[in-house]
Amino acid sequence: MATKRVPFWQREKYTPYLLLLPAFLILMFVVLLPLLFSLYTSFTGYRLIRPESLYDWVGLRNYRRIFTDGDFWSAFGRTILFLTIALNLEFLLGLGIALLINKITWGQRTLRTIMMFPMMFSPILVGYQFKFVFNDNIGILNNALYALGLSDGAIAWLVDKYLAMFAIIFAEVWMSTSVFAILLLAGLFAMPRDPLEAAKVDGCNSWQVFRHITLPFLMPFVFIAMTIRSLDVARAYDIVDVMTGGGPAGRTELLWTMIARTGYDNARMGQANAMAYVSILLSIAFTYYFFTKLLAARKYMGGAE
Amino acid sequence: MAEITLTNIVKNYGKLEVVHGINLDIAHNEFVVLVGPSGCGKSTTLRMIAGLEDITGGTVSIGDVVVNDLPPRKRNISMVFQNYALYPHMSVRENLGFGLKIAKQDEATIIKRVDEAADILGLDELMDRTPAELSGGQRQRVAMGRAIVRHPEAFLFDEPLSNLDAKLRVQMRTEIKKLHQKVKTTVVYVTHDQVEAMTLADRIVVMKDGYIEQVGTPMDVFNNPVNTFVASFIGSPPMNLLPATIKGKNIVFADDKSLPVPVRLTGLVRDGQEVVFGLRPDDLTPVGHGIAESGDGAKVTLDIVLSELLGTETILYTSIAGQEAQGKMFGPRIVAPGETLEFDVAMDKAHLFDAATGKSVRVE
Numbered sequence: 233m234a235t236k237r238v239p240f241w242q243r244e245k246y247t248p249y250l251l252l253l254p255a256f257l258i259l260m261f262v263v264l265l266p267l268l269f270s271l272y273t274s275f276t277g278y279r280l281i282r283p284e285s286l287y288d289w290v291g292l293r294n295y296r297r298i299f300t301d302g303d304f305w306s307a308f309g310r311t312i313l314f315l316t317i318a319l320n321l322e323f324l325l326g327l328g329i330a331l332l333i334n335k336i337t338w339g340q341r342t343l344r345t346i347m348m349f350p351m352m353f354s355p356i357l358v359g360y361q362f363k364f365v366f367n368d369n370i371g372i373l374n375n376a377l378y379a380l381g382l383s384d385g386a387i388a389w390l391v392d393k394y395l396a397m398f399a400i401i402f403a404e405v406w407m408s409t410s411v412f413a414i415l416l417l418a419g420l421f422a423m424p425r426d427p428l429e430a431a432k433v434d435g436c437n438s439w440q441v442f443r444h445i446t447l448p449f450l451m452p453f454v455f456i457a458m459t460i461r462s463l464d465v466a467r468a469y470d471i472v473d474v475m476t477g478g479g480p481a482g483r484t485e486l487l488w489t490m491i492a493r494t495g496y497d498n499a500r501m502g503q504a505n506a507m508a509y510v511s512i513l514l515s516i517a518f519t520y521y522f523f524t525k526l527l528a529a530r531k532y533m534g535g536a537e
Numbered sequence: 538m539a540e541i542t543l544t545n546i547v548k549n550y551g552k553l554e555v556v557h558g559i560n561l562d563i564a565h566n567e568f569v570v571l572v573g574p575s576g577c578g579k580s581t582t583l584r585m586i587a588g589l590e591d592i593t594g595g596t597v598s599i600g601d602v603v604v605n606d607l608p609p610r611k612r613n614i615s616m617v618f619q620n621y622a623l624y625p626h627m628s629v630r631e632n633l634g635f636g637l638k639i640a641k642q643d644e645a646t647i648i649k650r651v652d653e654a655a656d657i658l659g660l661d662e663l664m665d666r667t668p669a670e671l672s673g674g675q676r677q678r679v680a681m682g683r684a685i686v687r688h689p690e691a692f693l694f695d696e697p698l699s700n701l702d703a704k705l706r707v708q709m710r711t712e713i714k715k716l717h718q719k720v721k722t723t724v725v726y727v728t729h730d731q732v733e734a735m736t737l738a739d740r741i742v743v744m745k746d747g748y749i750e751q752v753g754t755p756m757d758v759f760n761n762p763v764n765t766f767v768a769s770f771i772g773s774p775p776m777n778l779l780p781a782t783i784k785g786k787n788i789v790f791a792d793d794k795s796l797p798v799p800v801r802l803t804g805l806v807r808d809g810q811e812v813v814f815g816l817r818p819d820d821l822t823p824v825g826h827g828i829a830e831s832g833d834g835a836k837v838t839l840d841i842v843l844s845e846l847l848g849t850e851t852i853l854y855t856s857i858a859g860q861e862a863q864g865k866m867f868g869p870r871i872v873a874p875g876e877t878l879e880f881d882v883a884m885d886k887a888h889l890f891d892a893a894t895g896k897s898v899r900v901e
């Protein structure tokens with residue numbers, strides 16, 4: 233007795249794959265292909281204005297070039313510096329704000345909402361806003377300093393290399409501290425009260441309670457915030473581009489402003505993509521680092537409360 | 538090691554007063570149990586002693602020091618919490634040693650005391666685990682260990698056993714008792730379980746709605762409850778409380794049946810007084826099934842509604858003057874519902890309370 237063979241797409245063991253196929257195809261076209269394509273171009277001398285250069289295979293030349301390029305390494309180092317300073321400042325300020333808001337009993341909701349305002353603006357607008365604030369002639373900051381008699385001339389906030397970096401970090405911190413504050417506040421809300429009281433009875437003063445009990449409990453939340461924010465800051469572009477455009481003389485150049493300039497202004501897409509790959513590796517490294525920390529900090533938080 | 542004195546302690550939460558001027562002297566090395574129904578202010582009182590709650594009025598002193606304005610860390614007390622409150626990110630060893638580390642004890646002392654405590658509580662094998670890796674009973678033991686390593690002036694327990702299952706609770710109760718015999722210290726222990734109170738306490742403090750109803754040894758509170766609340770709260774099954782009226786030398790119930798006024802209470806009641814007659818189920822036993830023959834006895838005949846076998850004894854549900862009442866049958870036999878039995882009433886153990894005030898006629 234011969235049964236007719238069922239066509240393979242009707243066989244049960246293929247059904248899950250069949251159902252996953254659309255998602256798989258979409259992911260492939262939208263993410264994987266462009267990724268592979270850009271990886272390929274990073275090995276070519278591809279220039280936007282000369283499409284035929286797409287087939288101009290140059291092997292590792294782009295990588296060799298950027299690895300020996302002092303400007304690239306400066307931007308690389310600056311990005312890490314920027315990331316480190318901004319994240320730490322945001323963490324400390326966010327922690328402070330969260331602790332204060334956690335203390336007050338009245339108007340907490342309102343404050344929480346107000347706290348989120350900076351996050352509601354587009355980074356471009358924040359950039360323009362701070363470009364105005366820090367402007368040396370018409371800037372509100374210089375005017376204020378002058379009116380208060382604290383300075384007698386125009387301070388070139390966005391031109392001096394240290395001050396420009398400071399200004400950018402300031403804008404970044406202003407915009408994103410609330411991410412930390414909100415996540416840490418959520419952590420404080422979730423914190424059980426008993427261990428705090430036990431620690432007080434065990435002889436801790438307020439600082440010791442914070443240091444030995446509250447902070448370890450908050451660490452998983454800190455690392456979640458760090459993971460999110462490190463991805464965010466590592467790709468910082470808009471604020472910097474608007475405020476200084478990477479200037480003066482490339483002194484506030486970060487990886488992505490450099491990549492955008494190389495790719496679009498100078499049309500050297502191949503090299504830009506090589507840089508982008510290095511930058512992505514940097515992001516992955518940070519994410520991996522914080523994620524490991526997060527897992528370690530979370531381990532003991534299961535079960536016992 | 539010290540005595541604790543509460544003088545006119547008042548606690549307000551906003552406008553709401555929840556503890557109304559409590560006075561209590563706790564002696565050196567005494568085991569005092571605060572017991573009462575949920576919401577009566579036991580935890581609040583304990584937390585005021587610990588310093589975790591502000592004291593609205595009155596004074597708390599530990600030793601000779603008024604501690605009202607001292608933070609918990611300066612009171613030299615240890616507390617065991619209902620939810621254990623272990624530090625989740627520290628190992629058992631670190632949990633135990635934390636208080637000593639904060640007190641800047643040297644390493645050798647910390648190790649010695651931690652090992653000592655681990656030994657007493659049988660924690661040796663668990664020292665490197667985190668709280669998440671312990672069972673409820675083990676966590677409870679760690680919480681107690683953390684309290685004893687510091688050699689405090691007093692231990693405060695807030696319902697430490699209420700999260701454990703019945704069997705473990707009984708076991709831990711015994712361990713706490715043993716612990717107190719080993720580590721002589723003043724203990725204030727909060728529970729709403731009257732059995733825990735009876736078994737652990739040197740003295741029981743019965744609380745209700747922010748007031749102390751009675752203070753006394755377990756025997757005293759059990760045998761001489763000062764009012765109907767204490768009478769019904771302490772003892773299981775609870776004391777039968779039946780409304781009645783005094784007529785001459787008799788206690789007359791609603792159905793006109795009567796019992797003689799117990800000899801020890803004659804002269805304490807007036808003719809015509811509305812009373813509540815209190816009798817523990819243990820003192821209402823079928824003839825031949827009591828514990829001891831009562832000198833001042835009386836006999837009643839009652840119908841059985843229901844019986845509950847407990848093994849060594851059987852609880853008999855019956856009704857007296859239309860009110861449900863319980864008796865006990867020791868050395869039991871099977872009793873069928875509807876059976877009629879003759880009961881011994883141990884009148885020398887019976888209580889009379891004034892119906893209006895609820896107070897025992899002996900304290901009025």
Ligand SMILES: Nc1ncnc2c1ncn2[C@@H]1O[C@H](COP(=O)(O)OP(=O)(O)OP(=O)(O)O)[C@@H](O)[C@H]1O
Nearest residue numbers: 550555573574575576577578579580581582728729
């Ligand atoms: N933070 C608070 N704010 C307002 N009222 C409170 C607060 N804490 C406790 N109370 C009230 O104080 C009273 C006493 O509470 P407490 O916790 O001392 O009761 P308890 O005797 O320990 O009860 P339980 O056996 O349920 O633990 C309760 O009526 C409670 O509602």
Ligand SMILES: [Mg+2]
Nearest residue numbers: 579580581696
């Ligand atoms: Mg309580």
